[in-house]
Amino acid sequence: MKVSIPTPLRSYTGQEAIVEAEGRTVAEVLRDLDRRHPGIRFRMIDEQDQIRRHIKIFVNRERVAGIEAPLAPDDEVQILQALSGG
Amino acid sequence: MPNGNARSGPITLLVGTKKGAFFLHTDADRSAWSLDGPHFLGHFVYHVVLDPRDGRTLVAATKTGHLGPTIHRSTDFGRTWQEAPAPPAFPKAPEGETGRVVDHSFWLQPATAREPGVWYAGTSPPCLFRSEDGGETWTGVAGWNDHPMWGTWTQDGADGTPDGSILHSINVDPRDSTHLYIGISGGGIFESPDAGATWKPLNRGCAADFDPNPDPEYGHDPHCVRLHPQAPDILWQQNHCGIYRLERPGDVWERVGDNMPREVGDIGFPVELHPRDPDTAWVFPMDGTDVWPRTSPNGHPAVYRTRDAGKSWERRDAGLPREHAFMTVLRQSMTTDAGDPVGVYFGTTTGQIWASSDEGDSWRRIADNLPHVYCVECAEFRR
Numbered sequence: 014m015k016v017s018i019p020t021p022l023r024s025y026t027g028q029e030a031i032v033e034a035e036g037r038t039v040a041e042v043l044r045d046l047d048r049r050h051p052g053i054r055f056r057m058i059d060e061q062d063q064i065r066r067h068i069k070i071f072v073n074r075e076r077v078a079g080i081e082a083p084l085a086p087d088d089e090v091q092i093l094q095a096l097s098g099g
Numbered sequence: 100m101p102n103g104n105a106r107s108g109p110i111t112l113l114v115g116t117k118k119g120a121f122f123l124h125t126d127a128d129r130s131a132w133s134l135d136g137p138h139f140l141g142h143f144v145y146h147v148v149l150d151p152r153d154g155r156t157l158v159a160a161t162k163t164g165h166l167g168p169t170i171h172r173s174t175d176f177g178r179t180w181q182e183a184p185a186p187p188a189f190p191k192a193p194e195g196e197t198g199r200v201v202d203h204s205f206w207l208q209p210a211t212a213r214e215p216g217v218w219y220a221g222t223s224p225p226c227l228f229r230s231e232d233g234g235e236t237w238t239g240v241a242g243w244n245d246h247p248m249w250g251t252w253t254q255d256g257a258d259g260t261p262d263g264s265i266l267h268s269i270n271v272d273p274r275d276s277t278h279l280y281i282g283i284s285g286g287g288i289f290e291s292p293d294a295g296a297t298w299k300p301l302n303r304g305c306a307a308d309f310d311p312n313p314d315p316e317y318g319h320d321p322h323c324v325r326l327h328p329q330a331p332d333i334l335w336q337q338n339h340c341g342i343y344r345l346e347r348p349g350d351v352w353e354r355v356g357d358n359m360p361r362e363v364g365d366i367g368f369p370v371e372l373h374p375r376d377p378d379t380a381w382v383f384p385m386d387g388t389d390v391w392p393r394t395s396p397n398g399h400p401a402v403y404r405t406r407d408a409g410k411s412w413e414r415r416d417a418g419l420p421r422e423h424a425f426m427t428v429l430r431q432s433m434t435t436d437a438g439d440p441v442g443v444y445f446g447t448t449t450g451q452i453w454a455s456s457d458e459g460d461s462w463r464r465i466a467d468n469l470p471h472v473y474c475v476e477c478a479e480f481r482r
Contacts, residue, residue: 021166052182056166060188061198067165094165 014084016046017091025053034090039070040080042090057092069093110436111478112444113157114452115144118470120159122177129442129456132465138177146431146474148207150233152215154481158234160204160220168203170220172234176480185236187220187228189244199224203262206431207234208269211276221266224256225283227295240295243281252300252317253286267430268324272331280334282321288336289317304352306340322368323430330377337370337382337430344409355409359384363396363403363414369433373441373458378408381415381435381443381459383428394425402443404459418462419453426451431474446472 016034018026026032034049036042040062047054057068062080064070070077071091072084084090112123114136121136138144143162150156157177162168170183192198206221220228220237227240243249250256256264268282277294280301287302300317307319320339327333332347342356342365356365366387373379381404386392395401401416427448436442443455450469455462 021163051184052169055186055188056169059167059200060190061192061200063200065165065167096165 014042014086014088014090016042017089017093019092019094021094022053022056022092025050025056036084038080038084039072039077039082039090042084043080067095069095108479110438110442111149111480112434112452113147113149113474113476113478114446114466114469114472115147115159115431115474115476116450116470116472117143120144120147121466121469123452123466127438129436129438129454132454134466135177138180139171143203144473145203145205146207146476148209148476149478149480150209150218151479152209152212154479156233157478158207158218160207162203168201168222170204170234170237176482183235183237187222187226187237187239189226189239199226199256201226204228205262205265206267206269208271210271211273214276217276219269219271219279221269221281223263223265225253225264225266225286226256227266227269227281229295242291242293242296243289243298246298252289253283254318268321270324270326270334272326273328274331280324280326282324282336284322285318285320287317287319288321288324301345301350302352303350304345304354305336305338305343306354308340323370325370325372325380327372327377329375333377335370335372335380337367339366339387341365342367342370342382342409353409355405356382358405358410359403359412360414363401364388367428368393368430369428369445371433371435371443374435374437376406379404379406379458380409381433382412383426383433383445385427392425393427395427398423398425400424400426402445402455402459402462415455415459416462417460418455429473431476432472434475434477436477437479442477444475444477446475448472 034042034045114121119137119140125132145160147159157173159171170186171180173180189199202223204220208219210217216233218230226244228237230237270280272278279291289298290301291298302319305319323337325335334345336343343352344355345352359365363384367385371381386396400419403412428445433445440458443459446452448471452466454465
């Protein structure tokens, strides 16, 4: 499925805004994403498997609360990042 | 003053800032400087350190305001960087329990020459991690991170600096790689004789005027602790309340900051040591009165130097602004080189780098308009 990557994480994807990853849950997609683009997952997900504070993950434009959310093969995953500070 | 082992090759200052890292290169005479960077533009770079054992591996503790923390490494003097495949992180907590999360790595410390490739990292919350492969993979030092007193000693890692409670000032005894000292903001200094398996507080004699207990065993607020590399029984400490010195095997710190001028006081963040003379040290006093501005007293910055183990201090401000200069120099933002005379350097949170090539007697600004400086480290690349 297609996964949208925000600009702060595109250094991991060769500057690609949309990449492919597979999985039946958001967690599996993130694991696959990390396999294809090493290091990207830990920047979004902490060691307790929680989505970091400024990262938001949407599936078909609905925000998910945790990474165990299920996915269908044609779902669209968007990873967004809230920017704040100066 | 002994000058054995003095070196005078080209040096590079590694400057970590709130918006990236910058390198300042100079030749042996330390007169002309060139700026290189930014590396990691937009990233917090809390610490960037050269491995003195190979003269080419750089390790940087990085994070952005919105992404998780990581470690970057370079083995080509900073031309290219690779991310560590396993940066410091806690184990996953059992189901139903709340696990700890590394907010950022703050302090990086190579171990001794006897342990090539071994590094330590101090994090927020105040925990200790070790790498045995040059900074690529990191594991927690369980003797500290899971110590039954960790929560008590660190106030559950909740208190601390505006950036969170941190583990800093990792000092490894060059005679014995298993002998470690660490500093905890809002926790105190702790010593391990066995590579981090066991720990005990080492704070006797230190004031903690924010603690209702007049002589607590722990809970102090060390800002910076330095072990002398050639006289490793001597430790210096700049803490929240003053400047201290300790000679081991003694365990009672002496407040040598009492010998500072009263109108300046002895509060600050960094303390930096002469690389060869254990009686010489530099500090950068800050205003710790009232609401703690943490800026140069009266807007008139100065470095203070002792050459007699803190019995007396000399004001050294030639070349620094005479007024209206409210500088803050953080705990990792002062360093020395190994030259003779020693070069001394500091960076400010207002983005200036200042250098002295005469052991602090005179100063000149070698960089300006950088972002908020977190660290300044001296490196001698072996090309």
